[in-house]
Amino acid sequence: MFCKRYFLLIILSLTMVGLVPAQTTRKQSAQLERPKLVVGIVVDQMRWDYLYRYYNKYVEGGFKRLLNEGFSCENTMLNYIPSITGVGHASIFTGSVPSIHGIAGNSWVDPVSGKSVYCTDDSTVDAVGVASSPKGKMSPRNLMATTITDELRMATNFQSKVVGVSLKDRAAILPAGHNPTAAFWFDEASEQFITSNYYLQQLPEWVKLFNATKPVEKLIENGWNTLLPINQYTESTPDDSPWEGLLKGAEKPVFPYDLKKAFAQDRSSFEQTPFGNTLTLQFARAAVDGYQLGQGGTTDFLTINCASTDHAAHLYGPNSIELEDVYLRLDRDLTSFFIYLDTKVGKGNYLVFLTADHAGANSEGYLAAHKMPTGLLDEGIAGTLKKRVEKEFGSDKLIARVGTFQVSFNNHLVDSLQIDREKLKAFVVEFLKRQEGILYVADQDKLAVSSIPEPIKTMAINGYNPQRSGSVVFIPQAGWTPSSYTKGANHSLWNPYDTHIPLLFMGWKIKHGALNRRVNITDIAATVAALLHIQMPSGCVGLPVTEVTDGK
Template identity: 55%
Template sequence: MVKRLGIAAAIAFLGIFQVSAQTKLERPKLVVGLVIDQMRWDYLYRYYDKFQVDGFKRMLQQGYSFNNVMIPYLPTVTAIGHTSIYTGSVPSIHGIAGNDWTDKETGKSVYCTTDTAYKGVGTTSEKIGAHSPRNLWSTTITDQLGIATNFKSKVVGVSLKDRASILPAGHNPTGAFWFDETTGNFITSTYYMQDLPKWVDDFNAKNLAKELVSKGWNTLLPIEQYTESSRDDVPWESLLGSATKPVFPYNNLPADYDKKKGVLRTTPFGNTYTLKFAEASVDGYQLGADEITDFLAINIASTDYVGHAFGPNSIEVEDTYLRLDRDLAAFFKMLDKKVGKDNYLVFLSADHGGAHSVGYLQENKMPTGFFGEGLKKSINEELEKKFGAAGLVMEIDNYQVYTHDKLIAEKSLDLDDVKKAIISHLQKLPEILYAVDMTEIGEAPIPEPIKTRTINGYNWKRSGDIQMVTKDGYLAYYAKKGTTHSVWNSYDAHIPLIFMGWKVKNGESNKPYYMTDIAPTLAQFLKIENPSGNIGEPIVEVLGK
């Protein structure tokens, strides 16, 4: 009888143990964020037939893809894009109002991550090294993972750009690393650590960037196969380094890199270099090696530099994506081996898109033009004639006009009258679609989604006082070669979003979603709290319930 009771107790214990094991909270070992700088959604399909099976196609065929994801704010620029993806929020709340903005008290330009309270680590350049997330007001999904695990999770940010590493990594990561164009190395700042980890020193010592550019840049495929792009030699493309024409091959790269390491950025090899460093971080920090979820936030930045230089329809951009496709395939295979194919969750998205080059649009009879050259001067000249005071416009930045409120008050002028005069001037310009006083945006006769995106992007402490919206196809005057981005239109605001890996089934959706839905979706995957300023909604389709 005692023996039977003992067996019964053992069976009961095993049953309890099995139930306990089955009900243990499950999380992936590693989350990887891949934000491809300036990646338009249509690139997934423009180059689809030339992609190999293990890169972008693997994500599309094994992951869950969302075809109608938009950016819900203005302006559509890098710093805001990365911040909004990882906070689930918008500039009005999280505080990052641009890559830079104008301080309304001093009139000086403020760069989003510059922080002179800290010094660079691994660099002697104060400008390149003195950075932190101090200007970020909200928590990120990476912050929330740290809070949820009592900061046992390891969080790492990686990018060629300081802001695209720092802002996604949040306020208290294990590390954030970016590219030093004076040395070709990855560096950090004293906000994060006092010395570079040995694995970073070891990586830098390999001088991989020099090796990557050593053979120059020619097309991966025979150039006649690049049928998705315009011809190679067009007048609206920029020159790369010391090249005398914007055409392949770029045999000047090795010598150019020796003189100025920053040329790496405007080549596909900058992406390769970034992913190799990300792989080194997996080894160096043993990311995904235990049961505590880690987070690797990667920005692929050379797609943006190449896009700015050559424009979306260039062979250079197409070749960059074909090479990135192969780099992603190698990166995923590395994660399969080191973390386990079913043990990591990856999402791919973009911080913004990019407009077609003005020259390309003109050649193809599309509406286009340039905007903004000499605008501050012309407005101030008209205001001086009307009000008898010079310099009433402090600055124009991010398609926003900053009024000089202190000067206006000193001259005993009515601020509303000055703003009305500015708007009247802007409305006479043929390239302006809307110009609106941000204190009156709620009542302005502006259609959706432009109105809501303008409101979401307005930070009353950091943004300008009057928002300008240009007609479709108009680019800022400084983008006479290549392209730029910043506006609400689909070419800037329509971005890819694909989840792949842990607990993700294959599928796609054409329902409308927003960039701000990424962070709360990750929060539901991980069963952690949303970031503090989150306004997004979890995407139920990919969560499965």
């Protein structure tokens, strides 16, 4: 009996001893840790290789700081097509693909009305900060899934502040989500940042004060010359290459540029200079001050899109001195912004991720000059297709749109004329297959059984939203581009030059490192959710990058 009691006492003692560390651990982790501020920076049309092409000319505090202090996912890819702005921003912040989040393009054809719909159009709202303007009739209502910013708001019972900033409306609106504190974008006509009454009934005083300083006039005052002596831009083709586009008011695409002259002819030309990024980051800093982001008891979230990299690449091309100068100046602007955050929020108290919505192709002229595979698609392909369809089916209006490498039908007319939809699609597919420079063509409803190889097939499936995408998709040969881009460059295809993007994390709980396994753009929101211990967005198909999350 004694031995039995003694044995039971030993077991009970060991059990109680085992409970002590567990209780202590729970007490130690009772307070959930999160950063004071998350800053999501999307550099528009930034190719991954720009991190290294210009590396030796970057200063220590911008891209080099992200690479040398932070964690770089070197093989981050888009896992859908089309690779364009609205789709990219929606995919980054929802962790989802166009098939699910619904932003199937910058615009699409409404299947009922047959009219074009812009991705953030909202006729029920009006501009705030400027007289009634289409520029202000914008909201996130077309987005069909929540964002990581939405999930943060809900996780903190809407105590977290969320603000979206960009020159582009869609790039401010989609990242900020459905119920942010605010989203602001730039109105070229008034030279002011504005919003819509979806968010606010009037501009905050800090925005009014910022606009009142006339920052654009100050930024264009001295024109645009190269940051460094022009002979040091050895990573780029010579100034005045034949495939460069022309800034308004300029006689040749050469430095220096008279920005007052350009702005007088076209106010949007400001966005094709590096100073559009400077303005955006100045406004982002004002937003941190104005809303006291990172100063409260909950985590706040600031989304920033640097759009001038996209506008400049479209105009001048990715191998131009102009684009190199845009990146060198952005690098300096990021340096100043990070120093500001170090002071305002505290180094180590904020989490930054930097990525891109898509990348971009080389100019057709540049590729041809260097004997690379390239070509221009027939500029009359849409008109010829409509004529062939009219001859075969009785109306050229059956084709509503040929754009973003998709063919959209006027579904209402197709139905009213009792056209066999399957025959119409098959006719269009066969026509496009015979066109020079087109590699693959498919009926979007039959993508799964098409002869398109992976990963292109899955990328097309992920990008197909039946209510908003075209009925037929076509894929050009590598290096081929629409004939409208004889100058500058374009994007929207599956190729690595359009889909290989940077992804870097820095700051709060982020260890230094890099990985080369594939990461998808849809993994970004899942990774941020894991870092913040909040739910992933409602349509998220991505997975956390554990090499990043395990460092915290």
